Amino acid sequence: MTQITLSKRINELLVLAVLDSGPAHGYQIALSVEERTAGAFSFQHGTLYPILHRLEAEGRVRGEWHGRGRRRKTYEITEAGRAELTSGAAELERQFRALLGLLRGTHAA
Amino acid sequence: MRREHPLARVEREVKLAPHHRLDLVREVDADVRAMQAEMERRGYSPAEARREAIRRLVPAGEVVEQLEDRHAPGLGRWLRTDGRSLQADGRADRVTRLGVGGAAMLGGAVGIVATVRPGLSGTAMALSWALVIVFALLVANLARVAVQLWVRGDLRARQRRLFWARHAGLIVAAVALGAVGAAWEGYQVLTNTGQVDSSALLAWETAGTMAHFAATGLAAAIFGLFGWLSVSPRLIADQEIERRITEFFAQDRARLTLNISASSIHESKGEP
Numbered sequence: 001m002t003q004i005t006l007s008k009r010i011n012e013l014l015v016l017a018v019l020d021s022g023p024a025h026g027y028q029i030a031l032s033v034e035e036r037t038a039g040a041f042s043f044q045h046g047t048l049y050p051i052l053h054r055l056e057a058e059g060r061v062r063g064e065w066h067g068r069g070r071r072r073k074t075y076e077i078t079e080a081g082r083a084e085l086t087s088g089a090a091e092l093e094r095q096f097r098a099l100l101g102l103l104r105g106t107h108a109a
Numbered sequence: 110m111r112r113e114h115p116l117a118r119v120e121r122e123v124k125l126a127p128h129h130r131l132d133l134v135r136e137v138d139a140d141v142r143a144m145q146a147e148m149e150r151r152g153y154s155p156a157e158a159r160r161e162a163i164r165r166l167v168p169a170g171e172v173v174e175q176l177e178d179r180h181a182p183g184l185g186r187w188l189r190t191d192g193r194s195l196q197a198d199g200r201a202d203r204v205t206r207l208g209v210g211g212a213a214m215l216g217g218a219v220g221i222v223a224t225v226r227p228g229l230s231g232t233a234m235a236l237s238w239a240l241v242i243v244f245a246l247l248v249a250n251l252a253r254v255a256v257q258l259w260v261r262g263d264l265r266a267r268q269r270r271l272f273w274a275r276h277a278g279l280i281v282a283a284v285a286l287g288a289v290g291a292a293w294e295g296y297q298v299l300t301n302t303g304q305v306d307s308s309a310l311l312a313w314e315t316a317g318t319m320a321h322f323a324a325t326g327l328a329a330a331i332f333g334l335f336g337w338l339s340v341s342p343r344l345i346a347d348q349e350i351e352r353r354i355t356e357f358f359a360q361d362r363a364r365l366t367l368n369i370s371a372s373s374i375h376e377s378k379g380e381p
Contacts, residue, residue, distance in 0.1 A: 026166070027144035027162070030144070030165055030166065045169040047172050050178075072136075
């Protein structure tokens with residue numbers, strides 16, 4: 001599996017989590033992430049697009065163009081994306097538990 | 110002062126194939142408009158709403174590079190492999206330069222085999238070598254176009270014109286060298302009339318050398334022309350998409366001009 005940084009991984013999971021509730025445009029994903037995390041996470045300077053395009057290329061989300069003239073792109077999660085979200089969330093939970101345990105001095109080696 | 114579309118700079122700077130640039134510009138523009146409308150609904154002033162939407166959605170800095178990595182052609186992505194590291198140490202550039210150099214050397218070698226023949230006179234030999242160099246340059250030019258299109262993915266109109274001007278010049282040079290070489294061989298024989306009288310065989314050989322020169326020059330020119338023809342479908346497709354990108358920004362400018370005139374009419378009438 002490709003090595004990606006933790007922040008990239010979190011961003012991917014944030015996008016997948018938003019799309020798990022239904023198809024959305026890019027801007028809706030950005031706003032939803034900000035709202036649902038009470039501003040703890042936000043996408044700035046278009047950081048959302050490389051993530052969306054990577055997920056699309058990997059088949060974890062599906063992008064579709066709609067409308068004529070000024071066309072808009074809608075994204076929806078795929079089955080592979082849902083599986084990734086479940087496994088990714090579990091993995092992240094394990095990592096954060098370990099991290100918090102270490103930070104709070106309660107981690108049992 | 111004319112206000113520039115916030116995506117115009119991104120479109121200019123991002124090194125992507127035109128169809129990726131068009132998709133990116135369309136996607137981000139639609140999102141910026143929708144987010145601006147959403148922000149206005151939430152109580153932001155139009156100017157603030159637009160600023161916020163642009164700040165969140167318009168790619169800048171490292172994001173542009175990430176998009177380049179994501180949408181680079183397959184070969185280009187493979188050369189970049191681990192993203193920045195390959196780019197940073199310039200290995201990708203070195204590999205493409207080596208490729209172009211290798212193609213030019215191969216072209217030169219083919220040119221030597223086809224053109225340079227033992228027994229040619231000093232001037233004819235110099236013309237032969239010039240033809241070899243022209244052929245190698247034609248191959249190198251085509252290789253550079255191919256690298257831009259299929260490795261880097263981005264060959265802008267200005268560069269395209271430059272490559273074509275160089276290519277056309279080389280094609281003309283090949284034909285000219287072939288013609289001059291042939292004429293020189295003929296001239297040599299004509300100024301040495303004794304040799305022509307002495308042997309019909311020599312005249313026949315001279316005709317052969319003249320034909321060889323002319324044919325080699327013509328062959329190099331045909332190679333150049335067909336080489337360019339082989340990349341033309343991609344160039345034409347790119348040009349068409351670039352026209353649509355220009356149209357996209359022109360429409361935006363026209364709409365902006367209309368908005369400005371409408372608001373100045375309102376202001377002059379004292380309307381809000």
